[in-house]
Amino acid sequence: MIEQLSTAARADLMQRLRHCLGDDGIIEESESQRPFECDALILYCDLPLAVVLPATVAQVQQVLRICHQYAVPVVARGAGTGLCAGAMPHPDGVLLVLSKLDRILDIDPLARTARVQPGVSNLAISEAATCHGLYYAPDPSSQIACTIGGNVAENSGGVHCLKYGLTVHNILSLNILTVAGDALTIGSLGLDSPGYDLLALFTGSEGLLGIVTEITVRLLPSPELAQVVMAGFASVSAAGDAVGAVIAAGIIPAGLEMMDSLALQAAEDFAHAGYPRDAAAILLCEVDGSREEVAQHAAQVAHLFDSMGATSLAMSQDEAQRALLWKGRKSAFPAVGRLAPDYYCMDGTIPRGQVSYVLNEIYRLAGHYGLRVANVFHAGDGNLHPLILFDASDPQEVHKAEQFGAKILELSVRVGGCITGEHGVGVEKLRQMASQFSTEELLQLEDIKHAFDPALNLNPGKGVPILKRCQEYRALPARHQHD
Amino acid sequence: MIEHDYSTAADRSEHIIAALRRARDNRRPVTISAGGSKRHLAGRDCEYELLDVSEHRGIVDYQPQELVITARAGTPLSELNARLQEQQQILPFEPPQFGGRATLGGTLACNLSGPARPWRGSIRDTVLGVQLINGKCERLNFGGRVMKNVAGYDVSRLQAGALGTLGVVCEVSLKVLPRPEKTLTLCYAMRAPDAIQSMNRRAGEPKPLSGACWLDNHLYLRLSGAASAVDSTAAQWGGDILAADTRIWEELRDMTLPFFSGEAPLWRFSIKPSAPVKPDFGPTLIDWCGAQRWVRGDYARAALEQVAASAGGHVTLFRGGDRSTEVRSPLSATEQALQQRLKHAFDPDGILNPGRLYSWL
Numbered sequence: 055m056i057e058q059l060s061t062a063a064r065a066d067l068m069q070r071l072r073h074c075l076g077d078d079g080i081i082e083e084s085e086s087q088r089p090f091e092c093d094a095l096i097l098y099c100d101l102p103l104a105v106v107l108p109a110t111v112a113q114v115q116q117v118l119r120i121c122h123q124y125a126v127p128v129v130a131r132g133a134g135t136g137l138c139a140g141a142m143p144h145p146d147g148v149l150l151v152l153s154k155l156d157r158i159l160d161i162d163p164l165a166r167t168a169r170v171q172p173g174v175s176n177l178a179i180s181e182a183a184t185c186h187g188l189y190y191a192p193d194p195s196s197q198i199a200c201t202i203g204g205n206v207a208e209n210s211g212g213v214h215c216l217k218y219g220l221t222v223h224n225i226l227s228l229n230i231l232t233v234a235g236d237a238l239t240i241g242s243l244g245l246d247s248p249g250y251d252l253l254a255l256f257t258g259s260e261g262l263l264g265i266v267t268e269i270t271v272r273l274l275p276s277p278e279l280a281q282v283v284m285a286g287f288a289s290v291s292a293a294g295d296a297v298g299a300v301i302a303a304g305i306i307p308a309g310l311e312m313m314d315s316l317a318l319q320a321a322e323d324f325a326h327a328g329y330p331r332d333a334a335a336i337l338l339c340e341v342d343g344s345r346e347e348v349a350q351h352a353a354q355v356a357h358l359f360d361s362m363g364a365t366s367l368a369m370s371q372d373e374a375q376r377a378l379l380w381k382g383r384k385s386a387f388p389a390v391g392r393l394a395p396d397y398y399c400m401d402g403t404i405p406r407g408q409v410s411y412v413l414n415e416i417y418r419l420a421g422h423y424g425l426r427v428a429n430v431f432h433a434g435d436g437n438l439h440p441l442i443l444f445d446a447s448d449p450q451e452v453h454k455a456e457q458f459g460a461k462i463l464e465l466s467v468r469v470g471g472c473i474t475g476e477h478g479v480g481v482e483k484l485r486q487m488a489s490q491f492s493t494e495e496l497l498q499l500e501d502i503k504h505a506f507d508p509a510l511n512l513n514p515g516k517g518v519p520i521l522k523r524c525q526e527y528r529a530l531p532a533r534h535q536h537d
Numbered sequence: 538m539i540e541h542d543y544s545t546a547a548d549r550s551e552h553i554i555a556a557l558r559r560a561r562d563n564r565r566p567v568t569i570s571a572g573g574s575k576r577h578l579a580g581r582d583c584e585y586e587l588l589d590v591s592e593h594r595g596i597v598d599y600q601p602q603e604l605v606i607t608a609r610a611g612t613p614l615s616e617l618n619a620r621l622q623e624q625q626q627i628l629p630f631e632p633p634q635f636g637g638r639a640t641l642g643g644t645l646a647c648n649l650s651g652p653a654r655p656w657r658g659s660i661r662d663t664v665l666g667v668q669l670i671n672g673k674c675e676r677l678n679f680g681g682r683v684m685k686n687v688a689g690y691d692v693s694r695l696q697a698g699a700l701g702t703l704g705v706v707c708e709v710s711l712k713v714l715p716r717p718e719k720t721l722t723l724c725y726a727m728r729a730p731d732a733i734q735s736m737n738r739r740a741g742e743p744k745p746l747s748g749a750c751w752l753d754n755h756l757y758l759r760l761s762g763a764a765s766a767v768d769s770t771a772a773q774w775g776g777d778i779l780a781a782d783t784r785i786w787e788e789l790r791d792m793t794l795p796f797f798s799g800e801a802p803l804w805r806f807s808i809k810p811s812a813p814v815k816p817d818f819g820p821t822l823i824d825w826c827g828a829q830r831w832v833r834g835d836y837a838r839a840a841l842e843q844v845a846a847s848a849g850g851h852v853t854l855f856r857g858g859d860r861s862t863e864v865r866s867p868l869s870a871t872e873q874a875l876q877q878r879l880k881h882a883f884d885p886d887g888i889l890n891p892g893r894l895y896s897w898l
Contacts, residue, residue: 164737165811187741209687216684222691223662238871243849244807245828246648246698248865249876249894251661254694258687275743298602304625304715344744346765403683405603435684436603475685483688490688494675498883499689505878518689 058146059124064103067124071104071148074116081105090149093136094196097398097446098481102129102143109154111229111267118235118265121148127511128233130261132173132201136208137399138480140260140516147514150265152203158182159268166273167226167243172203172266176210179271188273191218194476195384203266209258211476213309213340213383216434218274220476222257229268230256233507243270255502260478260517263506280308280342281352282379285364286333290314291410293335296362297433298407300339303358305351309340310434311383314413317390317428317441318382324389327382330366337433338383340376383430387441390428394443397428398455402466403437403475415465416440423458425451437475438466464489479517487519496521546595548609550668550676550707556588557674557705560888569701569890571611571643574635579647579853580700580893582860590642593707596620598682605665605682607710610642617641621713629657629714633791642706648698651790652748652759655740655810655826661697663712669696669704672884682710701890702898703883717747717761721771722782725756729814729823732756736826737811744770748786751823752796757785789824796822796831802858804841806830808850815844831855842866863895873897 059067071080081087082104092099103126108114121128127147134141143149155171158178162168163186168179176197180189193212194200200210205221206228218224227241241253256263287293293312300307313321313329318336322329329336337359341351356369370376382389391397404412413429420427426443440462444455463473463486473479473486487496499518503510510520560567567588570576594611601624608617614628615637621627631651632644639649645667650659666680669692680686680693696706727735729751736749739758745766748759758774759782760767771778779785788794797803810827822831828850832841838854845852851866858864868876873895880887880898892898 162811163741164734165809166737166741187743209691211685219658219662220685222694223658232871232875236871238869238875240872242807242851243809243812244851245654245659245825246661246807248851248853249868249872249898250699250703250879251648251695251697252872252875254661254691254697255879257691259690263690275741278743301602301604301715304718306714343762344766344770346769347745347763350763350765403681403685405600405605405683407600407603432685437685470681471683472681472686472688474688475683476687478687479689487688492677495677495679495689498671498675498677498692501882502690502692502879505882506875 063124067126068104070120071106075106075108075113079107090143093134093139093141095137095139095482098139098142100143100145102147102149105149105151107151107154114265114267115231115235117150118231122234125509125511127514129513130265132204133199135196135200136204137477138482140478140480142481144514167270168273169270170202171268173201176200176202176205183273187276189276190271191224191274192221202269206257206266206269207261208478213311213432217306217308222254224272225269226272227270228253228256228266230264231267232264233512261513262503262517277342279345279348280340280376281348282370282376283339283352283355284336284368284379285359286330286336286366288334288365290335290413292363293337294409296337296359299358299362300355303354305354307339307434308342311338312431312433313386314429317386317430320389320393320428321382321386325382325385327378329382333365338379386430390441396444396446398442398444398459400440400459400462401474401477402463402471404466404469404471406436408469412465412469416462419458419461423454425454425458460486481516484519547592549593553590553593553705554670554674557670561674561886566888566891569705571640572638574638575643575647578856581864583892597708601626604713605710606713607682607708608641609708610706612641613637614639614641614644625716626713627716629663630654630660631790632660635791641709645697645706645709646701652750652786652824655828656747661694664693664697664709665712666710667693667696667706668708669706671704672886672889700893702880702894719764719767720761721767722779723758723771723774723776724779725776726754727756733811733814733827740826749826750789759786796820800857801833802835802854803856804832805853805855806845806850808845808848812848865895
């Protein structure tokens, strides 16, 4: 396990970090560290030995070398928008904040790539590329704030995944620093690389294998046109069947979203998007591409929804209408957030065909725990976000919300899905890893970790449970430590 | 309609595990093989005791509305294609069939994808989950049958291009796509440097491009998608519309074009798509919108590696030539050490295709 430094060693470490970063590159006072105590999953907080904010890759490298020498844990952080406590500081470690590395280094319009630093926000890449008619496709809801480095760490998705893929499909190359501070480039400017595909392994590795210092992303041509078809349905099963019908018709929508009754009512109150408040579920289906293709597919989708029993139907006729129809969906989380003091967002993925069964099970569990739940579903790719409403000031409700959440994840695995589609494991879902993976599989993941970080100093206690280091892991009580 | 015999489907994974146990106990490495179509392609020549997994075959599950198919590794691609065809669906990555002998497992191991790769992704991009048996003879499942899954490291994609050195892949789940409504090929007489410029500029337009290659002084662009979009793009872009237009793409995919015949060493460059053409090369074929370039001839490996590196990529001696030394671009010392440790994490006794990727791996 990680050993605490002696007082003298700690003083040495701090002095060396200060020397490397200067006074404005390190935060040592607890009060000043508070903004960094958690990511967007605020249930899990802690304070590190030091928060460091390097301004250059060379400084990042020095920080890693110093930490390596003292065998001190290093936790990387971007904008802190993560939803699994993956960026929660380690109490005996250094929090490595990469937000100052925020330059777009180069855009190559002919090769359709952008070379960027990890602290660049997701949206800033598309904004910089738009003058070339290009954009960066993955668009997580937090895209205004979240950084591309964090997107790589979590393999972030967004509402356009089914058609355009995840982060792993949209990056070409990474500059990496190992835990010892050694630099290497993985991937290439071609479409593959020799040897093992370390690019695939790093993407979604939650900062456990190395620190990303530069990313080359693929850019796509901005579609000529996008159009949204919105339909209300009298039951979640009717909406689920309509999703299957779109896929069966040979259409791959750019986005296909479902909201259930509680979610769509909250969103409508918040955004006044024109959603049918009496529907049990609505679907938002966006098609994009060339003008002819969009016209053809939008008409097909509207006809399909109608024939599948839609109780209401609307189609965007211009960009303002399209933006309004999306506004409700994009503000669904904060809108639902107004219904209760707190909400807990889950992230299982399920086979699309199971959505009706899973939602009904979730409603049953909600009754059992006496908690309300609103469901937002990336129906195109099967990623379900139940938002459990609770009051964090009531320890019993916190406990019930966590139990309810765990049940939902186990349900996702049982129907053939997984515990996390895009938010990552972090601290939050460490325990559920055992419901998705066997002991041998967890040990294989652990062996991969060892290959990159033998002393387990990169983001310890996250992502992959370390069974060898924690024999009692499976016997731990089902309650994590936090306050 | 071709009749396919699905009765040969069988789960032979216990047999594979038993064979691997013997290999481990006797410290005798195995050469993993199914259809044998790529035995002397892509990797170094390494002959050990043959582990034939061709009988471990059959489609395990196919859910057209989920866009997911799961099959055993020994399943011939022809069998997968036939089943998908019934539902008007396709393998997005357009893999080479190699005369019907290519299997799913071998295609994943070699990470082989056809002309659609820059637009529809590779098999690496398409794989959702795998079942594999590692060098410790453990049966492991990673990923799954859903589109999004970020639990644990992405061990499934790691198998793409690993040439079976991390595990015997037994079962693979893939994302599939609807067959495009219409496909059409445009042809332009053009020199290579102009073709590189042209194909990359076209790829920056929001049009249904699905193939861009150059051979014999002609640029070929393939359009696939909604009929209305394909027709209007063809009208805007001009060029000669090819009749019998699928053949060139099939022959490119399966490497049966005259360019690929003969004994001369075949080199594969995987580089930045817009990289300029090197005028001093002999016969060249450009695919993947410039990102994959094939070159024929006896060249010094180091010189080609230099060219590939300066174009942001790497080169492989794909077929022929001296396959007893390295056939891939070298890695940095740091990366080489990491790759060796990764290999050790999966195959501590080194029984799975050792030396096939690199002599030191």
